[in-house]
Amino acid sequence: MVSIYLPIAETSVDLSLLLGIGGGVGFMSGLFGVGGGFLLTPLLIFANVPPTVAVATGGNHVAGSSFSALLTHWRRGGVDPRMGTVLLIAGVLGSATGVRIFRWLVETGQVDLVVALSYVTLLGVVGALMLAESARDWLRRGAPPPPPGPPSRFEKFIRRLPFKRHFPRSALTISLIPPLLIGFAVGVLSAVMGVGGGFVMVPAMLYILKMPARVVVGTSLMQITVVAAASTLMHAYVNQTVDVVLALVLLVGGVVGAQIGAIFGARLRAERFQFLLAALVLVTAGRLAYDLVARPGPEDLYVIRHEEGSGAWRRGGR
Amino acid sequence: MAQGRKMNRAAKLALGAAASLAALWTPAAPAQEAAPAPRQRLEERLISALSDEEITIQTLYAGSELLVFGAVERNRFITERDGELDIAIRIRGPTEPLVVWRKERRFGLWVNGARARFPDAPRYYAVASTRPLSEMLSAAQRMGVQLTDLEPVKLIDARGEPEDPQSFQRAAMRRMERQGVYHVAPEGVSLRGETLFSARFALPPNIVSGEYDVHIVMARNGRYLEASRHLMPVRLSGFEQALARAARERPLLYGIGCVLAAIAMGWTASEIFRRVRR
Numbered sequence: 001m002v003s004i005y006l007p008i009a010e011t012s013v014d015l016s017l018l019l020g021i022g023g024g025v026g027f028m029s030g031l032f033g034v035g036g037g038f039l040l041t042p043l044l045i046f047a048n049v050p051p052t053v054a055v056a057t058g059g060n061h062v063a064g065s066s067f068s069a070l071l072t073h074w075r076r077g078g079v080d081p082r083m084g085t086v087l088l089i090a091g092v093l094g095s096a097t098g099v100r101i102f103r104w105l106v107e108t109g110q111v112d113l114v115v116a117l118s119y120v121t122l123l124g125v126v127g128a129l130m131l132a133e134s135a136r137d138w139l140r141r142g143a144p145p146p147p148p149g150p151p152s153r154f155e156k157f158i159r160r161l162p163f164k165r166h167f168p169r170s171a172l173t174i175s176l177i178p179p180l181l182i183g184f185a186v187g188v189l190s191a192v193m194g195v196g197g198g199f200v201m202v203p204a205m206l207y208i209l210k211m212p213a214r215v216v217v218g219t220s221l222m223q224i225t226v227v228a229a230a231s232t233l234m235h236a237y238v239n240q241t242v243d244v245v246l247a248l249v250l251l252v253g254g255v256v257g258a259q260i261g262a263i264f265g266a267r268l269r270a271e272r273f274q275f276l277l278a279a280l281v282l283v284t285a286g287r288l289a290y291d292l293v294a295r296p297g298p299e300d301l302y303v304i305r306h307e308e309g310s311g312a313w314r315r316g317g318r
Numbered sequence: 319m320a321q322g323r324k325m326n327r328a329a330k331l332a333l334g335a336a337a338s339l340a341a342l343w344t345p346a347a348p349a350q351e352a353a354p355a356p357r358q359r360l361e362e363r364l365i366s367a368l369s370d371e372e373i374t375i376q377t378l379y380a381g382s383e384l385l386v387f388g389a390v391e392r393n394r395f396i397t398e399r400d401g402e403l404d405i406a407i408r409i410r411g412p413t414e415p416l417v418v419w420r421k422e423r424r425f426g427l428w429v430n431g432a433r434a435r436f437p438d439a440p441r442y443y444a445v446a447s448t449r450p451l452s453e454m455l456s457a458a459q460r461m462g463v464q465l466t467d468l469e470p471v472k473l474i475d476a477r478g479e480p481e482d483p484q485s486f487q488r489a490a491m492r493r494m495e496r497q498g499v500y501h502v503a504p505e506g507v508s509l510r511g512e513t514l515f516s517a518r519f520a521l522p523p524n525i526v527s528g529e530y531d532v533h534i535v536m537a538r539n540g541r542y543l544e545a546s547r548h549l550m551p552v553r554l555s556g557f558e559q560a561l562a563r564a565a566r567e568r569p570l571l572y573g574i575g576c577v578l579a580a581i582a583m584g585w586t587a588s589e590i591f592r593r594v595r596r
Contacts, residue, residue: 002378003380003523004377005376007554007561007562007565010527012381012523012524063577064579064580064581064584067580067581067585068584069584070584071585072588075592112429113429113430117427229577232573232580233570233573233577234573235573236565236569236570236573237569237573238569240569242565242573244579245558245561251583255586255588259587291428292427293426295423296428300421301421302420302421302489302493303419303421304417304418304493305416305417305418306414306415306417
């Protein structure tokens with residue numbers, strides 16, 4: 001067992017544990033196009049990394065591993081750069097707004113509760129929707145896909161919105177308003193919840209924007225890479241909680257995992273892919289919901305934390 | 319002691335040994351003088367040293383051990399009537415505010431409720447002694463020499479003080495104990511021949527950098543005699559320190575560096591895999 005000392009987290013963590021966490025999360029990232037932040041942050045806290053460092057460093061790791069997976073999808077033509085640009089501009093703006101909201105939540109207390117509740121709500125809804133969708137696909141298996149029904153009122157509404165642009169790679173002509181709103185919302189979520197936001201992004205692109213599945217993962221990776229990089233910068237500048245040693249060790253495992261994940265992703269059938277992601281999202285949501293409702297054990301009844309931003313940099317005098 | 323601190327480990331060990339020999343030797347002199355002189359008043363002096371004058375945390379740091387040792391020098395042989403000699407050693411790391419919440423059930427959910435704040439909680443605190451502190455010195459004397467096994471959780475902050483601060487203190491101490499940064503060893507100091515003493519302290523992998531205050535207290539018969547103090551710095555090694563300083567003093571540049579490093583790593587991996595697969 002080899003331990004490595006993390007200068008910003010100020011603790012020593014087993015190296016193979018970090019490589020394993022990075023590899024596992026990277027695999028998810030390459031396979032599903034989600035950044036994996038929603039798994040990475042809890043795992044790091046479990047490995048004794050302080051929560052503030054875990055959130056900020058998670059963003060740094062996600063930026064690197066998503067970029068690696070993005071390149072693979074890019075070469076395969078699985079990225080719509082025009083749509084990606086629209087999404088990421090809105091995403092960075094949303095993330096800046098989210099950082100303000102987060103600070104406000106910290107000041108009013110109960111930031112833990114709000115974060116946990118938004119995780120449970122979002123992951124629960126998204127996971128259930130995806131599961132229902134893949135179950136429908138499963139039942140229809142073999143049968144020819146049903147002819148598209150008459151457009152719903154929601155689809156008609158979206159089609160009537162102004163500022164239409166053509167997105168050649170997605171073979172789609174759509175108003176700029178829905179992608180801008182989605183990008184912004186995901187940016188806010190990613191800052192408040194400390195995640196990349198891919199688990200919201202992918203379904204939104206599939207079901208609201210109606211983008212073809214082959215460009216969804218790559219395009220969401222493009223947005224995630226930039227939003228995660230922006231949030232890393234903000235955390236490094238405002239909170240000084242980004243541990244670059246931790247991020248790079250996670251990345252060694254993460255980039256390898258992401259590459260393997262991307263290869264698997266190319267082979268996996270669409271409905272299975274959706275089912276797996278839905279199951280993963282639901283399990284995470286269930287776990288978080290359980291923690292909120294179940295009576296904590298005697299050791300977990302108290303939450304003990306060093307005061308925000310009271311790390312080594314404030315002690316000074318070294 | 320100021321001199322001793324500058325010496326290296328071997329020299330210190332030699333010094334300790336010499337001191338203890340001296341301590342054993344001195345009583346010989348009065349013994350040669352005319353016999354039943356009135357009982358000489360016992361005078362004792364404490365000489366102490368650390369196995370490491372400073373600790374450097376390197377990349378592969380996985381915890382270490384600190385040996386605190388020394389000798390007691392005195393002017394004559396001791397007799398049974400002199401009572402018992404006690405040594406206590408207290409190490410205290412840098413302090414930081416610690417906040418403890420107790421979860422409460424509201425609307426079916428467990429949320430953070432009552433809160434207690436400990437403004438000066440040390441990040442490391444260990445006490446070792448020849449016997450329990452309460453048997454060694456009176457409470458008033460312990461306060462006077464800042465020697466207590468409860469210090470990590472002194473609740474000073476009146477603001478938002480909960481109804482039962484003790485339960486918050488106990489929770490904070492249990493957590494620190496589990497993380498290996500708080501321990502009390504009532505028999506952790508070994509004392510040989512009433513002269514040589516030593517105690518080992520485990521410094522876990524999660525210690526933080528800063529000044530560590532090593533405080534050694536000597537008492538006889540329940541009365542405080544003398545104390546000595548060492549300040550032991552725990553430092554990050556060159557690379558870790560450079561990173562920590564950059565994060566603190568040039569946060570924007572550091573952040574850009576973090577992002578670029580991550581992107582570069584992602585690109586490298588992508589290139590490697592592309593070539594491997596071809």
